[in-house]
Amino acid sequence: MYIGDILIAHGLVTSEDIALALQLQASKGGSLSDCLVQVGKLKAADLDAVIQSTPKSPRTLADTGLSVSDLLNLMIKAIFASGEATSSAIAETLRLPPRAVQELIYEAEERRLLDLRGAVRSDSPYELRYTLTEKGVQWAHDALQQNQYVGPAPVPLSAFCEQIVRQRIVNERVTRAMIEGVFSDLVVSDKLVREIGPAINSGRSVLLYGPPGNGKTSVGERVGSLFHDVIYVPYCFEVDGQVVKVFDPALHRPIVSQSSHANEVSSLRRSDMDLRWVACRRPLVVTGGELTLEMLDLSFNPLAKYYEAPLHIKALGGIFLIDDFGRQLVSPTALLNRWIVPMESRIEYLKLHTGKSFSLPFDELVIFSTNLSPRKLMDPAFLRRIPYKIHVGGPSVEEYHRIFQTIAHKAGLEVEAALVDEIIVELRDRMEFPLASYQPKFIVDQLLAASKFEGQGPALSPGHIAQALSNLVTQEEASEHLD
Numbered sequence: 001m002y003i004g005d006i007l008i009a010h011g012l013v014t015s016e017d018i019a020l021a022l023q024l025q026a027s028k029g030g031s032l033s034d035c036l037v038q039v040g041k042l043k044a045a046d047l048d049a050v051i052q053s054t055p056k057s058p059r060t061l062a063d064t065g066l067s068v069s070d071l072l073n074l075m076i077k078a079i080f081a082s083g084e085a086t087s088s089a090i091a092e093t094l095r096l097p098p099r100a101v102q103e104l105i106y107e108a109e110e111r112r113l114l115d116l117r118g119a120v121r122s123d124s125p126y127e128l129r130y131t132l133t134e135k136g137v138q139w140a141h142d143a144l145q146q147n148q149y150v151g152p153a154p155v156p157l158s159a160f161c162e163q164i165v166r167q168r169i170v171n172e173r174v175t176r177a178m179i180e181g182v183f184s185d186l187v188v189s190d191k192l193v194r195e196i197g198p199a200i201n202s203g204r205s206v207l208l209y210g211p212p213g214n215g216k217t218s219v220g221e222r223v224g225s226l227f228h229d230v231i232y233v234p235y236c237f238e239v240d241g242q243v244v245k246v247f248d249p250a251l252h253r254p255i256v257s258q259s260s261h262a263n264e265v266s267s268l269r270r271s272d273m274d275l276r277w278v279a280c281r282r283p284l285v286v287t288g289g290e291l292t293l294e295m296l297d298l299s300f301n302p303l304a305k306y307y308e309a310p311l312h313i314k315a316l317g318g319i320f321l322i323d324d325f326g327r328q329l330v331s332p333t334a335l336l337n338r339w340i341v342p343m344e345s346r347i348e349y350l351k352l353h354t355g356k357s358f359s360l361p362f363d364e365l366v367i368f369s370t371n372l373s374p375r376k377l378m379d380p381a382f383l384r385r386i387p388y389k390i391h392v393g394g395p396s397v398e399e400y401h402r403i404f405q406t407i408a409h410k411a412g413l414e415v416e417a418a419l420v421d422e423i424i425v426e427l428r429d430r431m432e433f434p435l436a437s438y439q440p441k442f443i444v445d446q447l448l449a450a451s452k453f454e455g456q457g458p459a460l461s462p463g464h465i466a467q468a469l470s471n472l473v474t475q476e477e478a479s480e481h482l483d
Contacts, residue, residue, distance in 0.1 A: 004032060005279075007036070009279070009281075013041050017039075021035035022035070033047050053167060055232055055274035057272045058100055060103060064153060065155065066154065068104075073143035074094060074149075075090055075108065076108065076139050077140055079140075080137065084129050085130055087105060095153060096153055108136070112135050114132065148304040149243045152275070154234070155238070160234055165361055167231040169227070174197060174200045174227075179196060179226065187395065188215070195390045198388070203363070203365055205368070206365065206388045206389075207367075207389045207390065208220060208370070209389065209391060210394075211393065211434060214393060214436055216369045216392045223284075224282070224319050224321075227282040227318070229282060230279050231318075232277040233280050234246050235278065239358050251285055252283050252314070253280055253283070283314065284321065286321045288322075289328055291330070292328065293330050293334060295310060298353075312362075313350075316362075316363060317363060319366075319367060326370050326377045348362040395435055400424060406440075411448060413460060423465065426469060431469070431473070433473060442468070443469070447459070450464045
């Protein structure tokens with residue numbers, strides 16, 4: 001990762017600003033960040049804030065916060081897996097700086113764990129290659145018996161906790177304009193905007209409830225795109241000698257490199273950034289009916305002998321959306337009881353298979369989304385613990401018109417307002433079926449499918465509309481409404 005990429009991700013500079021700073025750097029020297037300040041493209045205070053939020057690279061083995069024996073185990077396993085390795089390859093695997101890796105190699109040589117196998121060409125004139133001695137191979141087997149994790153070195157639990165606090169979600173302020181922007185392609189009421197804004201800025205738990213098909217899931221997912229800060233997620237952390245993996249490429253969104261001058265200016269690289277952390281956007285983790293109590297605990301792999309962090313730990317610093325709440329295999333009461341302590345104290349407690357427990361800050365926006373009655377899902381005591389309860393109801397007639405026109409326009413259809421009024425009367429008054437935000441798209445999709453079947457262009461014929469409306473409900477539901 002390059003400092004320019006991080007500054008761009010924060011929205012503090014542009015690629016053009018970096019190109020200008022690089023010109024100054026080429027002529028006068030200095031760091032890229034200082035040059036950005038000199039040309040007036042970056043405020044010194046903003047630069048300091050970014051630097052303060054970034055985990056600092058360990059200069060020595062002691063700075064890693066890990067024991068030398070644990071680091072030796074990790075390095076020896078990495079060399080064992082590849083057969084041989086150079087110091088730069090070891091640094092790339094362990095995500096440690098060259099100086100710390102060289103210290104580790106000296107330690108291994110003193111213990112007669114490494115053999116020197118000559119040099120290999122690289123970016124520098126040459127690099128030494130290392131293989132394991134017979135003693136080193138035995139060390140590797142012993143280390144693999146402890147755990148089979150090979151990869152970036154863990155960060156200490158204490159460092160992870162400090163970083164969680166440093167990058168709290170309430171550090172960002174969400175404005176009305178930002179909310180209206182992310183909902184620009186949805187039709188939402190002003191009431192919803194007024195209610196969701198304070199809820200998001202609070203960083204506390206939120207309950208979205210109301211009848212199905214009115215956009216609760218869409219609202220919850222859009223909340224994730226409101227945040228723009230860069231946060232740092234560790235590949236893994238170490239606690240009581242155990243390794244817990246956190247970074248998940250399926251859930252976390254790393255900052256993509258934007259620097260086009262990386263090969264031209266070596267000082268563009270942020271040499272003092274701890275590469276055991278991944279610069280990411282705030283995560284949005286969504287879970288639904290598959291959620292169980294076990295999924296909220298550490299997952300221990302008995303063969304590999306290391307842990308995978310649960311979903312809500314991977315969501316730290318971001319949003320955890322529990323969709324279809326109340327439809328999980330586990331009872332709502334049991335699930336809610338599991339959340340009482342972290343939601344109240346903002347501290348989560350986890351337990352290792354050894355029986356050792358540990359805690360870490362619980363900083364994330366938890367959103368419960370349900371189409372069931374909240375009073376049937378939770379008792380008053382727990383309802384009181386959720387400070388923001390937002391009803392997402394059906395659209396008004398005016399909103400229904402806007403939704404229908406938007407969907408029809410995207411499908412290349414022209415819809416008269418009178419036709420939409422007729423559909424509303426049929427649904428709401430004759431069929432006694434409540435209006436819902438999903439219905440316009442459902443009806444338009446049905447029209448397009450019927451037209452395609454008949455080999456016609458998209459058309460809004462009365463027959464197609466009647467067929468679409470009949471597919472909104474089953475015959476039994478229609479009979480109940482008519483009765």
